[in-house]
Amino acid sequence: PAVAADSQGNFYMGILAYSGTANGILVSKSVDGGATFANPVRLDNGGDKPYITVDPANDSIYVVWENDVANGQAIFFSKSTDHGTTFTSRTQISHHIGTNNGAIPSVGPNGEIYVSWGNFADTVWLQRSLDGGNTWLGSDRVVRSDIVQPRDPLNGGFRNPEIAASATDRSSSPRRGRVYVIWPDQRYGDPDVLLSFSDDKGDTWSNPVRVNDDVIGNNADQFFPWIVVDSSGNVHVTFLDRRDDPNGYLFGMYLATSTSGGTSFGPNIRASDGIYGPSGFGFLGDYTGAAAGGGKIHPLWPDARFGDEDVFSRPVDLADYDGDGILNDGDGDGQYADHRCTGGQTAGCDDNCPGTPNANQADRDGDLVGDACDNCPDTPNTDQADTDRDGVGDACDACPGVVGGDASDPDSDGIPTCRDNCPNAYNPNQLDTDADGTGDACDPCPFTAMNDADGDGINDRKPAEVKTLDASRGANGSALLSWTAATGADDYSISRGDLAALPSGSYGSCLVNGVFGTTFNDPAIPAAGRGFFYLIQAQNFDCGLGPLGYNSAEHERISNDPGACQGSPHTDAHANGETAVKGSVSGTYQDTTSSNNVRESITEVLSQGGKPSSRYDSLEHRWTVQVSAGSRVEFHVEGSRTNSTDGDSFRFEYSTDGTTFTAISLPDLPLSDNNTDVQGTLPATLSGNVTFRVVDTNRLPGGQFFDTVSVDELWVRTVP
Structure with a gap:
């Protein structure tokens, strides 16, 4: 439910009802401070996420929600001008048809109505009415169309929808009338909270501002944001945050405040009384909430500290967050944390730990961050960067990227x-x-990337010695050779020598390079009374030839013959371009050109259109590679994938025309990134600019647990 109050002290609650066939959007009124509520008024059948607000100037009540329409979902509106006794018939206010979700209303100082929402993709929309909801814009305004969808689900198995919350400044500050919208975004590598604002009633918007102040790219989730503007025009954003748990599971409710109209935010503080986790049952809700008044902010959030998810709130004094008597804005300049207390000063300066009680304002390293909250109290580090989120700042952490590192x-x-x-x-x-x-x-292979799938510390691409070799004489006198496969071998080279020369140290000359498989037929027949000996060497295209083995004196065989095998040559071609078709992409194709643990990741997104129960998660991403034909052409990919509960499978395919694709036969990607080279054979005649793609082959309706494919290196190998 959502709650709003009018100027007479009445409360109105927007309700999503689930009761057999009577599901719908309802509003109920309380005239006794919430002790009791009257029978509700029905606004719609079905629908989801009813949000409600009241214009304090005339007590008009505005309700918005989403409901199914042909080919998607739309945003609907209803209002009451008689203190909730009656409501108008629903009006569809959105024009864009798609997965419109999470509409939030706010009222401007002159009665303007603004409604923001997201679309489970890359866009935040806004609608506006200047006449009390009687008419609306002829087309939806775009707030942002470059959103990078945050990962979904988050650790703990719960979904992370794109809820675009909004608020409007009704104060007498210089920003009166400014409209703010916030949303979750992963453009910086992990889920963050971003904000834009408009000073022309939503026609144009500022560049995004990052609200959370933790280290960019530290893999900490910020999610479920909410925004309120207080009576002074200060902007307060609340959100759930995992920065305090290096394992990325527990979260707390955080608060960020801007006294500059959203152009910048002060130090984030934890408003909750601790950090807690989800229940593990796969649902945490979709949003949080907050309200400001009387000099305090009241954030609302869910957590499972008692086993099941419950809703909690904890008031925070907006003048003195931590209640230690040192004001956030102790110098009274309208900004907090810009002139922090230092040198034992406790008055006329801003609290140097605004979220942690520290009445003495001790700061022994003089970095303007009080000892009570300084993650390096003896090493100056005003930015408090803590990449591994272990509570020890990078400036004094011997292992700044490894929790509990050696x-x-x-x-x-x-x-x-x-x-x-x-x-x-x-x-x-x-x-x-x-x-x-x-x-x-x-x-052991300093010029090619490590591949150690078995975890024994030895590069699996370094070819091992061929342990056994059998030779038999064919019917026509030829030598039939067979040997055991060597670990790490891509192909084999065969040396042949005169048996009589073996005792003198000869290891023969190269007979053939580049034998695929473990058999070979040598048609040559030695002269009468003579014989041949054979040596097999495994070749790995990344690490060269393996050992020849040991002689009878237990010495490693080293062939110094100018005609010794050198191994067959090869060329590797990497991606020269890409197309993101379906999926949320982190990184670029340039991250797939070497095995360096810098990956391009593609996360499934929700299919478009239809009812929620009929949609499914989907993924398609394409790369182009300039391929040369040869005696053998191979497709290689080093990467991994996640595996949720809805049975997703992924397939790599190739196409010479970008339209008709052929599946590549190769093993599944591993579930953890262990530097495994997964490979399959392509037609030897394949050449030109070839398109390769990865696709999700599961189209199960209702399967909405988004998996991720991560690629460290992708290449095509040609053996001439």
Whole structure:
């Protein structure tokens, strides 16, 4: 439900009713401060998310909600001008047809009505009425059309819808009439809260401002934002925030305040009494709420501290957030945290820990952040950056990117283990040519990325010794060779020599490079009384040839013959462009050109049109690669995927015309990013600018748990 009050002290509650066939949008009135409510008035059958507001100038009541229409959902409006006794018939105010969701109304100082909403995609919309809801704009205004949908679901299995909350400044401040809209957005790498404002009644909008002040890209979720403007014109944004839990599960209710009309925000403070988690049952609700009045803000939020989700509230004094007697704006200049207390000063300055009680304002490192809330109290770090969110700031954290990281230094190179790419090999320069996270000093394949799917610390692409080789004579005298497959082998090279020369140390000359498979037929027949010996070497295209094995004296065989096998050549081609068809994309195709753990990620989105129960999650992303034909052409992808409960499967395909696609036969992507090279064979004649795509093959209606495909490297390998 949503609640609003009029100037006479009556409360009105917007209700979403579920009771058999009587489902609908209702409004009920209380004249005794909420102790009792009268029988409700029905505004609509079906529908969702009824939000309500009252114009304090004339007590007109405005209600907005969403409901199904042909090909999607629309936003509807109804009003009452007789204190809730009757309401007008519903009016569809949205023109854009799609998955319109979460409409929020607000009233301007001259009776303007603004309604904002999102569309589960990339756009926030706004409608406006200047005559009390009798007429509306002929087309929806676009607030933003470049939103990057935040991940959904979030850790804990609950959904994270795009609710675009709005508020209007009715104060006597210089920003009177300014309209504000906030929304969740992932353009900076993880879910953040962004804000835009308009000074011309919603016709044009400011560039987005990031509200939350944690480190950009630290993977902390900010979600379910709400916004209120108080009687002084200050803007208060509340949101749920996981910055205090390095595991990204527990959350608290946070508050950010702007005294500059939304152009900037002061330090975020935690308004809740702790951090808590969801119930784990897959639903936390869709939004939070807040109200401001009497010098306080009253945020509302859900958490499951008692097992099931309940709703909590905790009043926060807007003049002194933490109640320690030191004012947020102690110097009275209209801004807080711009002239913070230091050197023991406690008056005439702003609280240096506005969300943590610290009456003495101690600040021993002099960085203007009080010791009570300073994550490096002995190391100056005014920005309080804490990349791994372990409560220890980057400025004093030996392992700033690793929670509880090992700070020891066994190789004495001055780099702690948690940051050393070769913790047991001296390498103070940390050189890592292939950018695979393993330094050249300890990388068995220093020029190609690490691949260690079995976790034994040995690069799986380094080809192993071929353990056994069998030879038999064919009917025509040829030699039939067969051998066991070697770990890490892409193909094999065969050396052949005169058996009589073996004792003198000869290891023969190269017979053939680039044998695919583990058998070979040598038609050559040795002269009478002579014999051949054969040696097999495994080749990996990334790491070269493997060992020849050991001789009878247990020495590694090293062939110094100028004709020794060099292995077959190859070329690797990476993406030169891409097209995002369906999905929320983080990163670009340029992140797929090397195995460096910098990934491009594509998250499923909700299909468009139809009722919610008929929609499904979908994904399609395309890359283009310039391919050369050869004796063998392979498709390779190193990446991973998530796996929720709705049975999604993903398939890679290729096309030479961008229209007709053929599936590539290759194993599924792993569920964790373990640097596994997943590969499949392409036609040897394939050439030109080829389009490759990944698609979600599941179209199960109602399957709305969004999975993500992450690609570290994607390439096509051609063997001439």
